[in-house]
Amino acid sequence: MSKGDTTRQAILERALSMSSVIGLEGISIGRLADDLALSKSGLFAHFRSKEALQLQVLEVAAQQFVDSVVRPALKEPRGEPRLRALFERWLVWARSQSLPGGCIFVSATMEMDDRPGPVRDALARYQQDWINVLATATRAGQESGAFRGELDPEQLAQEAYGLMLSYHLFARLLRDPQGEARARAGFEALLARAVGPARTPAK
Amino acid sequence: MSKGDTTRQAILERALSMSSVIGLEGISIGRLADDLALSKSGLFAHFRSKEALQLQVLEVAAQQFVDSVVRPALKEPRGEPRLRALFERWLVWARSQSLPGGCIFVSATMEMDDRPGPVRDALARYQQDWINVLATATRAGQESGAFRGELDPEQLAQEAYGLMLSYHLFARLLRDPQGEARARAGFEALLARAVGPARTPAK
DNA sequence: ACATAAAACGAACGGTCGTGCTATTATGGA
DNA sequence: TCCATAATAGCACGACCGTTCGTTTTATGT
Numbered sequence: 001m002s003k004g005d006t007t008r009q010a011i012l013e014r015a016l017s018m019s020s021v022i023g024l025e026g027i028s029i030g031r032l033a034d035d036l037a038l039s040k041s042g043l044f045a046h047f048r049s050k051e052a053l054q055l056q057v058l059e060v061a062a063q064q065f066v067d068s069v070v071r072p073a074l075k076e077p078r079g080e081p082r083l084r085a086l087f088e089r090w091l092v093w094a095r096s097q098s099l100p101g102g103c104i105f106v107s108a109t110m111e112m113d114d115r116p117g118p119v120r121d122a123l124a125r126y127q128q129d130w131i132n133v134l135a136t137a138t139r140a141g142q143e144s145g146a147f148r149g150e151l152d153p154e155q156l157a158q159e160a161y162g163l164m165l166s167y168h169l170f171a172r173l174l175r176d177p178q179g180e181a182r183a184r185a186g187f188e189a190l191l192a193r194a195v196g197p198a199r200t201p202a203k
Numbered sequence: 204m205s206k207g208d209t210t211r212q213a214i215l216e217r218a219l220s221m222s223s224v225i226g227l228e229g230i231s232i233g234r235l236a237d238d239l240a241l242s243k244s245g246l247f248a249h250f251r252s253k254e255a256l257q258l259q260v261l262e263v264a265a266q267q268f269v270d271s272v273v274r275p276a277l278k279e280p281r282g283e284p285r286l287r288a289l290f291e292r293w294l295v296w297a298r299s300q301s302l303p304g305g306c307i308f309v310s311a312t313m314e315m316d317d318r319p320g321p322v323r324d325a326l327a328r329y330q331q332d333w334i335n336v337l338a339t340a341t342r343a344g345q346e347s348g349a350f351r352g353e354l355d356p357e358q359l360a361q362e363a364y365g366l367m368l369s370y371h372l373f374a375r376l377l378r379d380p381q382g383e384a385r386a387r388a389g390f391e392a393l394l395a396r397a398v399g400p401a402r403t404p405a406k
Numbered sequence: 407a408c409a410t411a412a413a414a415c416g417a418a419c420g421g422t423c424g425t426g427c428t429a430t431t432a433t434g435g436a
Numbered sequence: 437t438c439c440a441t442a443a444t445a446g447c448a449c450g451a452c453c454g455t456t457c458g459t460t461t462t463a464t465g466t
Contacts, residue, residue, distance in 0.1 A: 110313035162369030
């Protein structure tokens with residue numbers, strides 16, 4: 001890896017942790033350069049626009065996410081273990097020390113969901129990928145007979161993601177120490193619904 | 204209402220819809236003044252700092268939220284109807300045309316949850332109030348016998364809020380037309396769990 | 407109608423922003 | 437070791453930021 005690539009990686013790493021706190025738009029090239037003892041223009045030369053920097057930050061985050069959440073979880077056996085691994089590893093990811101501001105995809109989503117442009121588009125692709133991982137893992141569980149066939153995988157994915165998002169809010173904003181336990185309890189209930197017999201509440 | 208109060212209210216209204224799109228921090232006093240055909244300094248004089256403006260924006264949003272979501276829903280009978288009303292009215296609120304960027308509390312939460320200060324503190328109070336509304340409504344349902352006694356109201360509140368948050372993501376970022384239906388389905392399942400017999404999944 | 411107070415204005419401040427240019431320094435292959 | 441090239445620095449730009457100040461316009465109450 002050449003010298004340029006090395007510093008570029010260092011910049012992206014730092015920009016990632018910075019934007020997990022103050023948002024993708026909040027990254028400032030000047031502050032970033034100061035933090036890394038680089039000149040503003042020297043840093044800027046690596047990316048040729050702030051937008052390119054933002055896109056590469058998201059790319060690095062996506063790589064790390066796949067490496068630390070998706071790939072290991074997909075080694076678990078189909079059905080409950082795999083889904084549980086995805087969920088548990090997401091919790092670990094969301095409070096990893098390399099992301100002092102929590103999951104960057106979560107904060108970036110709420111920040112960019114109404115700002116059209118390439119960054120929003122890339123973000124939507126990453127999020128859709130993650131939803132697809134959850135839905136596909138659910139389908140695999142159905143095929144192996146672990147989950148009910150009538151279960152809608154996208155429904156489970158949306159509900160599961162909801163538990164991760166509310167965990168994010170309870171743990172980060174409200175600093176509620178029970179947030180994590182409740183997120184787990186919610187997920188277990190979700191799995192129970194996926195496994196158990198068709199549940200038609202007595203009307 | 205004096206002239207000053209009138210324009211102040213107009214400013215806050217506009218700042219609210221602006222920050223639902225570009226965030227609380229993203230509000231710019233200059234742009235706000237242009238939009239309203241006011242001078243920057245004239246507008247600024249109404250608040251004496253940007254932070255004060257942000258706090259008042261949150262306050263206005265909270266008032267509107269109570270008026271259009273909480274208060275009407277609390278007129279519904281205890282138990283399922285009241286909780287359902289809270290949920291349904293939240294969905295309406297989140298896509299109200301006065302909030303072109305979705306629920307401002309959601310976006311502000313992800314934006315400010317790592318930025319200490321009075322704005323973060325106020326936001327946390329408002330969010331906690333909303334959680335308490337959900338939990339209290341749940342407890343009222345328990346007292347009237349509509350919900351199981353072993354049910355943890357805070358657990359239901361966190362899960363319900365999760366459904367709202369993932370709805371926000373699916374509908375706004377992914378533009379998934381089924382996001383709303385899935386949010387409803389998830390909420391119905393949540394209610395069914397709250398009503399139905401104690402559910403101990405076969406271990 | 408007038409005096410007084412409230413509200414809005416215009417200009418300017420020091421900063422920071424992203425982004426160009428041009429020069430200088432470091433790196434790595436021949 | 438030399439040289440082409442890559443990497444970084446320095447400086448300046450126009451734009452916008454929140455904020456202050458002194459002035460002028462407008463509204464309010466008598």
